[in-house]
Amino acid sequence: MIEIRIHGRGGQGAVTTGQIMAIAAFYDNKQSQTFPMFGVERSGAPVQAFARISDEKINIRSQIYNPDIVIVLDASLLETVDVTSGLKEKGTLIINTNKKPSDLNINRNFNIRTVDATSIALKIFGRPIVNTPMLGAFSKITKEISLNSLTKAIDETFLKTKGKKIAELNKKAITAVYNQTK
Amino acid sequence: MKKVIEASTAVALGVKLCEPGVIPMYPITPQTHIVERLADYINDGLLSSEMIHVESEHSAISAALGAEAMGVRTFTATASQGLALMHEILFVVAGMRLPVVMAVANRALSAPINIWNDHQDSISERDSGWIQLYVESAQEALDTIIQAYKIAENRKVLLPVMVCLDGFTLSHVYEPVDILKQEDVNKFLPQYNPLFKLDPKKPITMGPIGFPNTYMEFRKQTHDTMLDSINIIKDVNNQFKESFNRSYGNGLIETYKIEDANYAIAAMGTACSTTRVVVDELRKQGKKVGLIKIKSFRPFPKQEIISCCKNIKGIAVIDRNISLGNEGALYTELRSAFYNQNKKPIIKGFIAGLGGRDITPDHIKTAFKKIENSSDTEWLL
Amino acid sequence: MKKPKITVGAVIEEPGSTIKNKTGGWRSFRPVRDKKKCTKCGLCWQFCPDNAINENFDVNYDYCKGCGICANICPFKAIKMVKEEK
Numbered sequence A: 001m002i003e004i005r006i007h008g009r010g011g012q013g014a015v016t017t018g019q020i021m022a023i024a025a026f027y028d029n030k031q032s033q034t035f036p037m038f039g040v041e042r043s044g045a046p047v048q049a050f051a052r053i054s055d056e057k058i059n060i061r062s063q064i065y066n067p068d069i070v071i072v073l074d075a076s077l078l079e080t081v082d083v084t085s086g087l088k089e090k091g092t093l094i095i096n097t098n099k100k101p102s103d104l105n106i107n108r109n110f111n112i113r114t115v116d117a118t119s120i121a122l123k124i125f126g127r128p129i130v131n132t133p134m135l136g137a138f139s140k141i142t143k144e145i146s147l148n149s150l151t152k153a154i155d156e157t158f159l160k161t162k163g164k165k166i167a168e169l170n171k172k173a174i175t176a177v178y179n180q181t182k
Numbered sequence B: 001m002k003k004v005i006e007a008s009t010a011v012a013l014g015v016k017l018c019e020p021g022v023i024p025m026y027p028i029t030p031q032t033h034i035v036e037r038l039a040d041y042i043n044d045g046l047l048s049s050e051m052i053h054v055e056s057e058h059s060a061i062s063a064a065l066g067a068e069a070m071g072v073r074t075f076t077a078t079a080s081q082g083l084a085l086m087h088e089i090l091f092v093v094a095g096m097r098l099p100v101v102m103a104v105a106n107r108a109l110s111a112p113i114n115i116w117n118d119h120q121d122s123i124s125e126r127d128s129g130w131i132q133l134y135v136e137s138a139q140e141a142l143d144t145i146i147q148a149y150k151i152a153e154n155r156k157v158l159l160p161v162m163v164c165l166d167g168f169t170l171s172h173v174y175e176p177v178d179i180l181k182q183e184d185v186n187k188f189l190p191q192y193n194p195l196f197k198l199d200p201k202k203p204i205t206m207g208p209i210g211f212p213n214t215y216m217e218f219r220k221q222t223h224d225t226m227l228d229s230i231n232i233i234k235d236v237n238n239q240f241k242e243s244f245n246r247s248y249g250n251g252l253i254e255t256y257k258i259e260d261a262n263y264a265i266a267a268m269g270t271a272c273s274t275t276r277v278v279v280d281e282l283r284k285q286g287k288k289v290g291l292i293k294i295k296s297f298r299p300f301p302k303q304e305i306i307s308c309c310k311n312i313k314g315i316a317v318i319d320r321n322i323s324l325g326n327e328g329a330l331y332t333e334l335r336s337a338f339y340n341q342n343k344k345p346i347i348k349g350f351i352a353g354l355g356g357r358d359i360t361p362d363h364i365k366t367a368f369k370k371i372e373n374s375s376d377t378e379w380l381l
Numbered sequence C: 001m002k003k004p005k006i007t008v009g010a011v012i013e014e015p016g017s018t019i020k021n022k023t024g025g026w027r028s029f030r031p032v033r034d035k036k037k038c039t040k041c042g043l044c045w046q047f048c049p050d051n052a053i054n055e056n057f058d059v060n061y062d063y064c065k066g067c068g069i070c071a072n073i074c075p076f077k078a079i080k081m082v083k084e085e086k
Helices: A014-027 A074-080 A117-125 A134-142 A149-160 A164-180 B007-018 B033-044 B057-069 B080-095 B138-152 B182-188 B217-243 B271-284 B303-310 B329-338 B361-367 C043-047 C070-074
Strands: A004-010 A031-036 A046-054 A069-072 A093-096 A112-113 B001-006 B022-025 B050-053 B075-078 B101-108 B133-134 B160-166 B175-177 B254-258 B263-267 B289-294 B296-298 B314-320 B348-352 B377-380 C029-032 C079-083
Touching: A004 A014, A004 A031, A014 A031, A014 A046, A014 A134, A014 A149, A014 B001, A014 B175, A046 B001, A069 A074, A069 A134, A074 A093, A093 A134, A093 B133, A093 B271, A093 B348, A112 A134, A117 A134, A117 A164, A117 B175, A134 A149, A134 A164, A134 C079, A149 B007, B001 B007, B007 B033, B007 B075, B007 B101, B007 B138, B007 B160, B007 B175, B007 B182, B022 B057, B033 B075, B050 B057, B057 B075, B057 B080, B075 B080, B101 B138, B133 B138, B133 B217, B138 B160, B138 B175, B138 B182, B138 B217, B182 B217, B217 B296, B254 B303, B263 B271, B263 B329, B263 B361, B271 B289, B271 B361, B314 B329, B314 B361, B329 B348, B329 C070, B348 B361, B361 B377, C070 C079
Parallel strands: A004 A069, A069 A093, A093 A112, B022 B050, B022 B075, B075 B101, B101 B160, B133 B160, B263 B289, B263 B314, B314 B348, B348 B377
Antiparallel strands: A004 A046, A031 A046, A031 B175, B001 B175, B133 B296, B254 B289, C029 C079
């Protein structure tokens, strides 16, 4: 079982990131579970969402204290939040920034990966929507979920509620970030 | 069909499959997602229930009472202060033997104000005459809503049922859920056929005064019915297993690795899931430990608990509630159940997970370690 | 008092059974109407809390508890409360 923590700001859609991740993992025939940091959602405030992905049934229902992977939707959070808190030794940190990992002031023992999802989002959405695009980076780096399942999860989440156009844009953005991620 | 959905959605889908005629609703965190989904289904034409917007939870349960008295299947949901506001009508619904089903997204009671999970709200309604079933997963939440109607509407029961799920800790979790087919649920759960209903063509009196010469008989009748419902809850669990190939222990309690265990944790709700993980871990270290999940808190399945504890030396009870000035409610009840037994295990109480405090594997391990400590109740802070 | 049937939920299945409970015996004063003074204005009929005055403004003594509201409300003082005890 791997445990994931997603850092974002209220309104950036960290909770949706977790939901689409869990749905995609299930399409890949894995068990999954996701939940928000309970009851603290306020626009702009630092928020967290959590996810677990496993080959077996997930029983544990405590919060996640020692994640294997941390996703940071907004690099400005690095100034105010300790995003590496509890991250396992050699754990993976995926950060949305235009900087190189070596330019960030973060402990090098972690596997630090960066991708400029904001630039891609601005091109595709015309707005800095990064919560879904960052899943492309998650898929490429961790291989825990496939790009194919991610697009299915996008359809399941957005087709009914937001329509075809939004779903297509999200898939395009996820794929672009996937391809750009090294 | 299996899908990753929120546990609140699982409750709403369970309700939708049972097609209640009337759903009075009043929002309160962390229950709101349940009635929001139901409002969506009604708006999208997927559910033909009459939705009643009310001005308080007191009105929500009163409207449910009125609708149920008309012989209509009814659902509502609440939590915390909302359930407390329903208090007086809860007794009326049970006393009038109206099989309302209500979801409670368990949340702490003020003060201090707190929107997060513990069981204080529903435990405080322990004596109201409602059957109380506590669930630990989104799947169990969906399945138990369907079972709840079958239990409640049974002519030998006719009592309201609370389906309690941990607020946030379960209600806001997304996980895979098998969504039952409408035609299969229709086969399992027959149309509601009330024993009596308000009908101008055949007038009856409901809710009359019970003088001192009859009140006790009515109370005893309801109490006896509650005790008899133990068998109906078991039956419904078995029938559910036959229909859907899934069950939850015997419907009243569910055990995990208890057969050869020396020590066990007794708990309700999501704390049971985390306990399973700890049991597996301690078993790998050669420790003979297990879990007793109390699903039905009312009726309290004394005999079932006693018979699964034949070889148990000690039980650590995890209470997500506290009866201020004494101890946790489940601890009190378990100790009372064993009082007349010749062979009784050591029973130790732990207060944990109040007001959204996370119950971690370390808490459960500490409880296992301290089972044989002499003091009565400890707090796992 | 006869013990009522202990039904499920205390439901009383027989409609209108309260009519069996004749409350005329509770009365210590009875209302008596002076038909000469009565204008048939209907106030007594309207105000009687027990529906014991009919549309002809006659009192049904099986159910009248002798509360005296009719006598009190009558604008023409056409109703007198008379002692039951003889």
